[in-house]
Amino acid sequence: MSNLFLLISLLSLLIFHSFITTSEILPFHNGREGEWRLLWPSIGISAMHMQLLRNNKVVVFDRTDFGPSNISLPGGRCRYDSNDTALKVDCTAHSVLYDVETNSFRPLMVQTDTWCSSGAVSPGGSLVQTGGFNDGDHAVRIFTPCNADSCDWVEYPGYLSRRRWYATNQILPDGRIIIIGGRREFNYEFYPKNEDPYSASSGSFWLQFLLETRDESENNLYPFVHLLPDGNLFIFANTRSISLDYNRNRVVKEFPPIPISDPRNYPSSGSSVLLPIDENKAIEAEIMICGGAPRGAFAEAGRGNFVRASSSCGRLRVSDEDPRWVMENMPIARVMGDMLLLATGDVIIINGVERGTAGWELGQSPVTRPVVYRPNGNPDWRFSVMSASPIPRLYHSSAILLADGRVLVGGSNPHRYYNFANVEYPTDLSLEAFSPPYLSIEHKPFRPQISSVNEILMLGQPFSLTFFVPLYLSENLLSVRIVAPSFTTHSLAMNQRMVVLKLVGVSRLTPDSYQLTAVGPSTAEIGPPGYYMLFVVHAGIPSWGSWVKIQ
Template sequence: MGSPSLCLSTCLLLLLLASIHSFTHANLPGTWELLVSNAGIASMHTAVTRFNTVILLDRTNIGPSRKILPHGHCRHDDNDRALKNDCYAHSVEFDISTNKIRPLTILTDTWCSSGQFLPDGTLLQTGGDLDGLKKIRKFVPCQSGKLCDWEELADVELATGRWYASNQILPDGSVIIVGGRASYSVEFYPTKGPAAALVQLPFLADVEDNQMDNLYPYVHLLPNGHLFIFANNKAILYDHASNAVLREYPPLDGGPRNYPSAGSSVMLALEGDYSTAVIVICGGAEYGAFLQKSIDTPAHGSCGRIVATDPESSWVIEDMPLGRIMGDMVMLPTGEVLIINGAQSGTQGFEMASNPCLYPLLYRPNEPVGLRFMTLTPGTIPRMYHATANLLPDGRILLAGSNPHYFYNFVRPFPTELRIEAFSPEYLSADRANLRPVIEISPATVRYGTAFDIVVSVPLSVVGIIEVNLGSAPFATHSFSQGQRLVKLKVTSAIPEPDGAEKYRIGCMAPPDPKIAPPGYYMAYAVNQGVPSVAQWIQLVS
């Protein structure tokens, strides 16, 4: 047994280290809050609607969830692997204003499916596994208190099975569906004539390796109307109208980045003359971790950044403070990027990762290389495989899901996660509240290339240039937010309103065409000195 003096010294040292650790956390930016202790399901797919509700979606063939469907809404399927007569919800609606959960009915398997909002605000949901492989579903959002639900289309289906595919809305309002397991092709919804139902894209086969690494390809619509498509460690510039590959980009060093190697990607904010698009891809697993089922192989922390619209561009490499797989990259209203969720070891897949990454990172794209990353306040809930992150209209980030198990399993160390929480970036801190604008007046609909005004109020009377930024509502799944984009509008200086009351009128110019921002509903934020308002929904139309 050690001496009393040695024990006392050890205890004092541990207390000192604990106080340093606590002090460090207390001084990191950002705060966390638990919104719902039991959502009933673990969300594999998440999307925010224009009615300020959130659609959470898991998969069928998983057995009982923790939310019962309304009477008479049971699903009977003799081929279900877990529960032939299933009276449990596998999708729910979350009301942001009340934190209430409403069960929704989904009939076919949405495991590792894809999605995108249509111009009218309908959520399109495509593919999955088993009976969902070629399925097309729609959810028409409704105001709180009404009982909208999923519709599974019976008169149309995908041209081929789509499991682990990616969706992107196009300038004409249609949706392109790219790739999937053993699907080296693209197709469109709605279909563009029988001859265009299925279009082969050999690039997706060329980049496949023996652990796949071409699933959930990163698809970004560039302001020139072409698509940047990235899979494994390579990318192409793709003309979807003519099915032509216009450019092959240099490979990105650092190993594979897509599923199952679990990096993430964003296109930075479009601004100025909208001619420049910058793509950032961060994190990923070491090649072979998936094949070897190695949960302890450290993730890498490298990021690649490329100007996708520059014909001579190449990747610029920078390093995150932490290695990370399964991180979600979320565009903030300010144009900065939040990197959140994930693990520091292993790969995607059931029981395939360890060492949860609890520290979010803020990526500041306008800072020099080496100064772009800021470490934020850590969370306490591991968000690993099958977790999501979505920007909310009030500027918080919604975190849901995490189920590293084939079925629901509430045994530690990484149990199925039913809690919903929110992370508030530093711009929502109390000491910046006097900078936060409020949008008092804004149009519901805006046409491309037209001028419009919004009226804001700001607690402080000293007001300079207030940004007005449009953020899309993407479909978040498997560490990639499909359809995510932020567009910074051209604005005039804030002009005081004649009636005073700290109100200011800002002249805005809508994006010139749908290549910059495809038609649909956007969250419009007024941003004053880096502090965003609560967003108002605006629909962009031709």
């Protein structure tokens, strides 16, 4: 690489970093707005739910009771379901497995109804998918990744003790999964349950907080749930939040209500993230919640009055002795947006509408431009607006972070049944990817490439990895981050988590390659067991993620 090219690249990076600390909502230019790419005009189903697995394949599924999809089950297979409200015999698929590396997909067979269900990945790497509607409301479904084309769903229809429709899942430090709430279910339970009927963990546990925070329809749907570094759960419902000790079924603390008291959970459908936990300094836990719809917006939309969504965001550092919400405003009001942690630790807010709320025909004015938020930026200049997708993503859309740093986006089914014609926003079966600005070609000289890393990282134990980078600037601009992939549905990225690992040191091996030493998560409360994407981030530019297992 010539010295002139290195100089030009360095100058471009300096200009880039100057830009992101001195601009507010001006769009990026020359590759800095990000780029969209259509992957498939149709994968046969609408991507209501998505989960990335450790082999870089994505389980995608819709509900089963909307009639035939646009992709057939293989080998003449059909689904026979006397409980189905649309088709008793259905020879089409309602789930697919998308291969990121080959940009291909194949149909999967799911039997029970997955509408508005929840999920989490077990420590062993299997997707544990829970609840749904009708004959699926007590079901547990397991999808275990394999290298062959024989992997498919395995279902346990009556496993759950309560009806779990619009519930939320969270992986726990001991590897169990907690399943919280659901339609008129003000309680929680665990998977796997203790098969001893006299054991406390074999049934459900009442949670008064969910009853107290229910909406005007007597529901409390898809509460926001995050595992905190102290082992307790942060649970947010509409405007209120608590810290829950689930082992003792005890509320440890109730936090102040979020200001600007618009409800944030379904159908008002804001979104939330647990901001990155940094092990290089004193451990802090901070929640960010953005968007939503004003109180009464659901009823108003039903009468044809589409109220403007909320543009407010709140940050709450729950680890503070006296936590207080700090409020900011997004450049674009948004309901049904998905908040995802990018590989850099920045937050992308994507999908949704500017008016209305979640529900059939209840959203208007699609927001097709994502927004990137930099949590550590100057408070006055944290938001940047990205380039627009040509595809509206309304009710029942979803998005997930991929190991290559892109954001996979799909879905949008704002009508009852598959409605492709004579409507303003047709059901959408496409799949597309958004490449954030850090994937722009101008940053190639600063992009690290991981050469080798241990596949298994132990809690609190040091490990080494080697990486290559054409133009290395400084150890002060280097970090190692692990990201737990989310189960995303209905504006909620369940189990999403980023830990910035403690960096011990860096040494040069050759002119372009380096070895660093870092330390695995200090506790299972900070990094629960399971599979993560590991990124090396240099000068704000991430590597592709390598899969590692925390145990």
